[in-house]
Amino acid sequence: MEKYKVRVGKKGELYLPKALRQKTRIKADSEVEVRIEGDKIIINVIPSLEDLLAKKKTVKLSPQEFEEISEEIQREIEGQNTT
Secondary structure, eight states, X not given: OOOOOOEEOTTSOEEOOHHHHHHHTOOTTOEEEEEEETTEEXXXXXXXXXXXXXXXXXXXXXXXXXXXXXXXXXXXXXXXXXX
């Protein structure tokens, strides 16, 4: 776990060090979720749509699983075409 020293401005603004912003991908207008747990403030970064789309999604399927899914989709499509 890394720790950072953060300054608090006159109006309660938190000034995050550049290294912390870079590691957490916080930039101007980023949104964060803030929780209070006892005497701790927990800040979680809410990923932007751009960040979510940039992540590569992969699914590992066996040939049998792929075939089962393919057949299920084909049955759904055939059912839609008959109505």
